[in-house]
Amino acid sequence: MLKAVDEIRRELGEEVVSTDPDDLEYHGYSEISTSNTDERPFAVVRPQSTEQVSAIAKICTKYKVPMVPFGAKSSMEGNYSSPFSGICIDMCEMDKIVEFHPQDMDIVVQAGVNWTVLNEEIKDTGLFLPPDPGPTALIGGMVATNCSGTNAMRYGAMKDYVVNLTVVLADGTIIKTRHRPRKTSAGYNLNSLFTGSEGTLGIITQATLKLAVIPTNLSAAAAAFGSVHQAVAAASTMIRSGLPLAALELMDDQQMRSINKSGGTAGRMWEENPTLFLKFAGTENSMKDSVKAAQAICRTHSARTFDSVYGEKEIDSLWSARKRALFAAIAEQPKGAMVWGTDVAVPISRMADLIEESRAKATGLNLWNSVLGHVGDGNFHQAMFYLPNDDIGKNKVADCVDTMVKRAIEMEGTVSGEHGIGIGKKDCLLKELGPSTIGVMKAVKDALDPHWLLNPGKVFDE
Amino acid sequence: MLKAVDEIRRELGEEVVSTDPDDLEYHGYSEISTSNTDERPFAVVRPQSTEQVSAIAKICTKYKVPMVPFGAKSSMEGNYSSPFSGICIDMCEMDKIVEFHPQDMDIVVQAGVNWTVLNEEIKDTGLFLPPDPGPTALIGGMVATNCSGTNAMRYGAMKDYVVNLTVVLADGTIIKTRHRPRKTSAGYNLNSLFTGSEGTLGIITQATLKLAVIPTNLSAAAAAFGSVHQAVAAASTMIRSGLPLAALELMDDQQMRSINKSGGTAGRMWEENPTLFLKFAGTENSMKDSVKAAQAICRTHSARTFDSVYGEKEIDSLWSARKRALFAAIAEQPKGAMVWGTDVAVPISRMADLIEESRAKATGLNLWNSVLGHVGDGNFHQAMFYLPNDDIGKNKVADCVDTMVKRAIEMEGTVSGEHGIGIGKKDCLLKELGPSTIGVMKAVKDALDPHWLLNPGKVFDE
Numbered sequence: 001m002l003k004a005v006d007e008i009r010r011e012l013g014e015e016v017v018s019t020d021p022d023d024l025e026y027h028g029y030s031e032i033s034t035s036n037t038d039e040r041p042f043a044v045v046r047p048q049s050t051e052q053v054s055a056i057a058k059i060c061t062k063y064k065v066p067m068v069p070f071g072a073k074s075s076m077e078g079n080y081s082s083p084f085s086g087i088c089i090d091m092c093e094m095d096k097i098v099e100f101h102p103q104d105m106d107i108v109v110q111a112g113v114n115w116t117v118l119n120e121e122i123k124d125t126g127l128f129l130p131p132d133p134g135p136t137a138l139i140g141g142m143v144a145t146n147c148s149g150t151n152a153m154r155y156g157a158m159k160d161y162v163v164n165l166t167v168v169l170a171d172g173t174i175i176k177t178r179h180r181p182r183k184t185s186a187g188y189n190l191n192s193l194f195t196g197s198e199g200t201l202g203i204i205t206q207a208t209l210k211l212a213v214i215p216t217n218l219s220a221a222a223a224a225f226g227s228v229h230q231a232v233a234a235a236s237t238m239i240r241s242g243l244p245l246a247a248l249e250l251m252d253d254q255q256m257r258s259i260n261k262s263g264g265t266a267g268r269m270w271e272e273n274p275t276l277f278l279k280f281a282g283t284e285n286s287m288k289d290s291v292k293a294a295q296a297i298c299r300t301h302s303a304r305t306f307d308s309v310y311g312e313k314e315i316d317s318l319w320s321a322r323k324r325a326l327f328a329a330i331a332e333q334p335k336g337a338m339v340w341g342t343d344v345a346v347p348i349s350r351m352a353d354l355i356e357e358s359r360a361k362a363t364g365l366n367l368w369n370s371v372l373g374h375v376g377d378g379n380f381h382q383a384m385f386y387l388p389n390d391d392i393g394k395n396k397v398a399d400c401v402d403t404m405v406k407r408a409i410e411m412e413g414t415v416s417g418e419h420g421i422g423i424g425k426k427d428c429l430l431k432e433l434g435p436s437t438i439g440v441m442k443a444v445k446d447a448l449d450p451h452w453l454l455n456p457g458k459v460f461d462e
Numbered sequence: 463m464l465k466a467v468d469e470i471r472r473e474l475g476e477e478v479v480s481t482d483p484d485d486l487e488y489h490g491y492s493e494i495s496t497s498n499t500d501e502r503p504f505a506v507v508r509p510q511s512t513e514q515v516s517a518i519a520k521i522c523t524k525y526k527v528p529m530v531p532f533g534a535k536s537s538m539e540g541n542y543s544s545p546f547s548g549i550c551i552d553m554c555e556m557d558k559i560v561e562f563h564p565q566d567m568d569i570v571v572q573a574g575v576n577w578t579v580l581n582e583e584i585k586d587t588g589l590f591l592p593p594d595p596g597p598t599a600l601i602g603g604m605v606a607t608n609c610s611g612t613n614a615m616r617y618g619a620m621k622d623y624v625v626n627l628t629v630v631l632a633d634g635t636i637i638k639t640r641h642r643p644r645k646t647s648a649g650y651n652l653n654s655l656f657t658g659s660e661g662t663l664g665i666i667t668q669a670t671l672k673l674a675v676i677p678t679n680l681s682a683a684a685a686a687f688g689s690v691h692q693a694v695a696a697a698s699t700m701i702r703s704g705l706p707l708a709a710l711e712l713m714d715d716q717q718m719r720s721i722n723k724s725g726g727t728a729g730r731m732w733e734e735n736p737t738l739f740l741k742f743a744g745t746e747n748s749m750k751d752s753v754k755a756a757q758a759i760c761r762t763h764s765a766r767t768f769d770s771v772y773g774e775k776e777i778d779s780l781w782s783a784r785k786r787a788l789f790a791a792i793a794e795q796p797k798g799a800m801v802w803g804t805d806v807a808v809p810i811s812r813m814a815d816l817i818e819e820s821r822a823k824a825t826g827l828n829l830w831n832s833v834l835g836h837v838g839d840g841n842f843h844q845a846m847f848y849l850p851n852d853d854i855g856k857n858k859v860a861d862c863v864d865t866m867v868k869r870a871i872e873m874e875g876t877v878s879g880e881h882g883i884g885i886g887k888k889d890c891l892l893k894e895l896g897p898s899t900i901g902v903m904k905a906v907k908d909a910l911d912p913h914w915l916l917n918p919g920k921v922f923d924e
Contacts, residue, residue: 101809101811103698103702103810103811104809104810104811105701105702106809126702126704145647146647146651147647148645152645156622157645157647159651159654160618160622169902173898173901174898175898175901175902176895176896176899177899178876178895179871179874179875179894180874180875181807181808181809181840181841181874181876181879182807182809182810182839182840182841183610183614183619183807183836183839183840183876183879183880184807184876184878184879185607185608185609185610185619185658185878185880185881185882185883186876186877186878186882186883186887186890186894186895187658187883187891187895187899187900187921187922188655188658188659188903188906188921189608189621189651189655189658189659190902190903191654192621192651192653192654192655193651193654193906195651196647196649196650197651201650213701213702213703213704214704215704216704236565239567239675240564240565240567240588240675241675242675242677242678244706244744282744282748283747283748283751283752283755284751285745285747285748285750286744286745286747286748286751288747289745289746289747290745293745345643345646346643347563347642347643347644348565348566348567348644349563349565349566374645377643377644377645378566378643378644378645379643379644379645412641412643413641413642413643414640414643414645414646414648415648416646416647416648417643417645417646417647418645418647420647421647421648421649428648429648429649432641432648432649433638433639433640433648433649436635436636436637437637437638438649439635439637440631440652440910441650441652443909444655444906444910446909447905447906447909448902448905448906459649459650
């Protein structure tokens with residue numbers, strides 16, 4: 001590793017490489033991650049260009065040193081940890097918008113661009129990049145994790161926004177997956193192969209991304225229900241009826257209690273019941289039609305309340321309950337505790353069952369727990385707390401997560417809807433897909449990274 | 463090959479195997495394909511189950527015999543030809559709907575199910591599968607080609623509807639890519655790897671597909687323009703404005719002439735000018751808003767006419783001009799001539815240039831030619847005719863196609879928007895993506911099909 005670092009220093013310059021202990025610690029450990037390891041990277045490099053990443057990969061391959069791509073450190077499953085040490089490749093300085101084609105509704109960006117900065121930068125053109133993970137996330141990590149968020153039901157996940165990728169392979173070869181067509185049937189879909197591969201097949205250095213048109217008219221609504229089942233049934237009916245919803249989120253009673261405890265939203269206190277948060281977009285007429293139809297559906301599913309709002313301020317205020325959910329939950333955390341935020345997705349017909357089972361199990365174990373769901377995608381997160389030194393408490397949480405994941409698999413679901421596998425869910429993935437399917441993934445891995453140097457210890461083991 | 467066929471007969475029964483010369487000819491040659499070869503399959507097998515396909519693959523691998531999956535024979539680039547002979551695996555008898563989950567909005571089908579039959583079967587539930595290629599196409603081929611059609615702008619291509627695939631690998635291993643979640647970040651995206659791989663990585667035997675809600679209200683419009691540039695500019699403005707269009711198609715003046723020559727539509731004769739065909743879906747109010755906005759945009763781009771219609775009959779009548787486009791063009795074909803229908807996609811800002819260049823080139827060579835475009839995707843087809851025995855004429859057409867593909871690549875486009883590569887466009891694909899990117903595809907091919915037995919001679923050569 002020392003030889004590799006020396007050679008990187010010689011080739012790219014001293015300033016690109018850091019072995020500062022704080023820097024190594026920062027890149028190797030996170031309080032919000034469910035999966036930290038004891039190892040730290042041997043060095044952190046901050047390349048400025050695809051060519052520099054290629055040079056680093058060549059050197060790492062020469063000395064058989066692990067390479068771990070690093071973005072905003074916002075992932076939850078240890079996706080950027082360095083369990084085998086090695087060189088951490090921090091993409092933060094590759095943060096340029098390279099080309100912007102408003103007429104073609106696409107943009108070419110380096111991997112270190114932050115999505116909120118990007119959207120701020122281009123908003124005057126009326127375009128935006130829809131996927132909305134944690135606000136600090138960088139494009140490279142978003143692609144590598146196939147992230148999504150509250151916009152996914154209407155707009156799809158990150159994979160749906162990748163037009164092409166520039167990727168550095170393990171041996172330093174630079175490839176571009178495609179040109180810039182919005183649609184193609186030409187050759188294998190390498191975009192989708194690298195998207196969601198968590199840096200184990202190549203290092204994403206640049207991406208061309210599709211953009212969508214910012215809706216000019218928005219409205220929002222919130223509907224409280226007596227049970228999760230009622231809320232999910234209402235959501236399901238809305239989707240099945242073809243209502244053009246822009247977002248559809250669920251917060252359970254505990255989440256709503258947390259919001260109230262944290263002071264409510266703009267002075268408003270909420271019913272502490274499972275609540276759907278909805279967004280509508282369209283012309284004024286179509287929004288009114290949609291809100292009316294949504295209200296009627298919620299009523300038939302025994303909604304206790306249905307509040308709809310128009311106007312930017314009012315929408316922001318109502319929607320802030322959803323936006324602040326994570327922070328409000330974390331505020332309930334005992335001092336020194338860590339949060340475990342699982343992520344599963346199941347067919348929507350099974351979602352309410354799984355949420356209620358998971359809540360009952362955690363509550364039965366006297367664990368504080370709350371659920372937040374991207375209902376339209378059958379995807380939800382259950383948050384629980386544990387104290388790092390309390391093995392019994394931690395095991396209880398782990399037991400809940402295991403059970404929930406196991407049940408999600410039994411319900412034909414997936415062990416990760418949007419957070420990825422990382423270190424934390426390798427066993428789960430094997431249970432979900434079985435050895436033959438994982439065998440195909442490993443064959444692809446072997447073919448593209450024969451020495452398993454790219455982000456080793458993630459997704460599955462050798 | 464004889465040994466392989468004997469073993470298949472012994473293991474699966476006589477009735478599964480055909481060596482009837484007409485059957486071999488039918489499976490090896492097509493008049494609508496741009497790329498026929500002289501070889502024919504050695505035998506055609508019609509498996510009844512995934513297990514039978516697996517047994518066939520095991521035997522073919524044992525004797526190193528090529529396997530060519532075969533669907534509806536509707537592809538254009540020789541995707542199902544047998545250039546190295548071998549066993550043609552005709553999926554037509556695996557035509558069962560296996561499971562239907564209306565609440566989850568998905569359906570599990572065998573690869574031999576026809577998409578129009580499927581949609582007819584489920585229409586009472588208000589759901590449908592959006593991709594609309596040629597009406598005879600079967601699900602397996604649709605997935606293998608990543609097909610699309612007129613619905614793609616609004617609904618996406620086939621890849622956007624694949625929840626999971628059951629695939630038989632070259633050695634007979636059966637894998638299922640995923641469970642049944644609508645969204646996942648768990649492991650590599652094998653759905654997208656097999657989708658569009660044209661049967662070269664595995665044989666798709668079953669698929670779970672997402673469904674969409676049939677819009678309850680529809681309207682349609684047609685707008686004629688003085689030039690392709692004006693029509694495309696209007697289309698581009700509509701898309702950029704966020705208008706919720708359900709479809710957006712372009713037919714050039716020649717296409718409109720063909721429609722009139724074939725008798726018009728429901729007695730109506732059309733302006734023989736580049737014409738946009740639009741569809742709108744939504745509530746009555748939202749459709750009215752959309753039609754109004756579309757009309758205003760078309761006017762600012764100097765539309766000569768703008769006709770909008772409501773009501774199923776009126777919409778079908780207007781849209782029949784678009785539906786009958788291919789047949790109307792083929793009706794102009796001289797006796798014995800074959801049609802060459804190319805397929806490229808470019809960023810929309812370059813689309814009008816490429817269409818006009820391509821038309822000018824073909825017209826300059828005295829070739830009958832017409833253009834049909836899926837404008838929203840920057841994807842279009844130019845149709846030309848040639849007589850199989852007229853080498854000079856055929857070379858002229860080939861020259862036009864070559865130039866168009868070359869220009870599409872220069873414009874950052876793709877050599878196939880929806881037809882795939884097959885035999886016909888292997889050189890084009892290499893030009894589009896270059897040897898490093900093709901090298902990654904070949905590495906994946908080597909890993910999953912080390913003897914190159916699956917549909918050999920397609921997409922790229924060994």
